[in-house]
Amino acid sequence: MSTTPLIEGRGLDSFYGRAQILFGVSLTVARGEVVALLGRNGAGKSTTLKTLMGLVPPKAGEVLFDGTRVHGRPPYAVCRAGLGYVPEERRVFAELTVEENLEVGRRPAREGAPHWTPPRLYELFPNLGRMRDRRGGEMSGGEQQMLTIARTLMGNPLAVLLDEPSEGLAPVIVEQMGEAIRALKREGLTLLISEQNLRFAASITDRAVILEQGHVRYEGAMADLMADASVREKYLSV
């Protein structure tokens, strides 16, 4: 197995209009690794994921996927290269049924990545299997979150950027979500997950990257972070 990181951001500067959000953000995610991107509201977590995906083109810096430069390419090309994206606001297609939502995400099988089909996804998310013909807009928040993850998996990605999967979900659903993410990890999927819920993040990830006001402030093993109250106090407590 190569040592090239699967996802790599180098010195990323990103802007919304004139407001700079990211300041030289660098991070790597190795193949098969599950990394948590932590930080307070407005720290730049979502923007980092959008920048990696090509949704927010960086003004400076590089994005490499599997050793290939992808910055400056449109999101669809980044997706086809094997990087999936699950947005924060869920963004299911409200007028489309569950099956149709999955169809939008469907891409050909990819070597080295798990191959997903609707039946396999219904196994992973049994709730979805029971509502194949329901419209996205008529589903609960948790069901929608599962659908967006399943929809992205239909692209057979090598890695997935997951933006706050636990946000606004009931604890029991968060538990199910954690179960599903651990299953994906067992499949060998690489994941970069932005989270505010530290306990949830600790239960599913190996390593943590902490952002504060658009700067990377901390990088280390999840276990070390959980053992270091001062770092958590400094960057994560509200």
Add this chain to the structure above:
Amino acid sequence: MTFADLAPQLVNGLANASTLFLLASGLSLIFGVTRVVNFAHGSLYMLGTYVGISVTEHVSGPLGFWGGIVVAGLAVAVVGVLIETLVLKRIYHAPELFQLLATFAVVLIVKDLALIVWGAEDILGPRAPGLKEAVEIAGSAIPEYDLFLIAMGPVVLGLLHLLLSRTRWGVLVRAATEDREMVGALGVNQAWLFTGVFALGSLLAGLAGALQIPREPASLNLDLIAITDAFVVVVVGGLGSLHGAFVAALVIGIVKALCVALGTVEVAGFGIDFTRLTLVVEFLLMAGTLAVRPFGLFGRPVAVSEPSRSVAAVVAPGKRFHVGFVIGVALLACAPFVVDEYLLVLGTDILVFALFAASLHFLMGPGGMVSFGHAAFFGAGAYVAALLVRQAGWSMLGAIVATPFAAAALGLAVGWFCVRLAGVYLAMLTLAFAQIAWSIAFQWDDVTGGSNGLVGIWPADWASAKRDYYWLTLAFCAPAVWALWHVTHAPFGHALRAGRDAPARAEALGIHVRRTRWFAFPIAAAGAGLAGALFVFSKGSLSPEVMAIARSVDGLVMVLLGGVQTLTGPVAGAALFTWLQDETLRHTEYWRLVLGAVILALVLAFPRGVVGSLSALFPKGGAR
């Protein structure tokens, strides 16, 4: 009235509804996915009619007719793809209004190309081979072709429904209609999707045009007629809803037919001629529908997937700006000493349209409300001023001073309805009111002179010299434009912009957003009305054309050409547009072609408007 009287009209109306549905469904699809309000859709329809007739002229018999319809559809689809790939693709990331401006330019270009190829005369098409006869139903003779068209509507609706629900492409189109950025992040190349949708929408427009061959002659006016009809259907049905478009087309077709069938009816002692209503009934229907259902019959609020584009901050004009303004006006006042009479007349036009554009900009820029019907206020001003002088015997000056108040009253009434809506729906409602105003002017012969208009409305003796009238125009327009700019930066203007950029937060700060937006209407209307009054005396006559759709479109082009994000842009745009129009009109019969090409070139070169782009290049120079 018996069924036998009604049936032929009803069948006619239903047949019209079918082509109307084809036309509107294409527009709706294109808007849904690309978010482009394609003004050139009517031009595609017109091309379909011309191409279809041309084919039948070269190939006789059923092959020529039915083959011609197919060829027309395909040819128009190719034209649509060319428009999308050569023009729109380059400016999808520009502000939405720019795409609108680009499609206006395409309208101008296509009209003149059609004039070059097919000439100015209307061309009659052949009747449909095999469907020339009439069948007798319940005692009335019903044309077979009408029955064929009536069947076409549901057939096309069914096919489109299958395409959108049963194919992967259709699923992607529906997904992109909701959230195209997400579709891109899921690996779909939107460029192909957009081009495909444009091809399909254009095909439908071309087919609709070609199918009308046996029923109406090809004419150069079809483009604007078709686009307004299509807009009305799409808006009444609800943007993006095919079924809505179908129902709306049926309703409009039937109601129009009923108006013809009813003829003149006595109601409470008044004779109401319903046939006259056909010109305006669809707009009345649209206004009524939108008043009750702001997103049409089957529409939903348009999802905004991308974060609202950052609007460049308009800096309050400083001292230098005011000094510059005074110097500019002083220079303009000196113009009569150096230029000839011809240029003075052109200069008067430019001043009038500068005020017109500035008043439209007040709604569009600070207000964030795009109006497709601003000419209504301009035309109302012109008619009010003319009638005050002719019928009420007022002096010219009195009429000019009184007109803005009358226009403001109209603006207050129209605005009350419009501010209940947003975005394209608001724009369409302004269009509806403008069409209603136009049809009143067009049909109220006793007062407005109908289509002949009014003549002999010349300035008072003391202002009859071109030079004097120029000064008079400057004396009204300069302070009026200055006042509009001043209001933009007065607390009212700040409240207006706050309501535009962040309505919820503005409300939380205690700003009554809807009322603020409402009061922007009389202000803008007063400016446009004053421009209209000055216009009518400079021309000496007026006709309903002063408030036609084309004039509203001219205003939009002026504002967009100059740049909606600047104060001076619309004035510069008005000057550029009026001068270009005059210049090209003098040198070529095909001025629309030249003008359209110039606008297109400007849009592609300066996607922020001329003044906007210049001040971006030289951030310190030029007033913003």
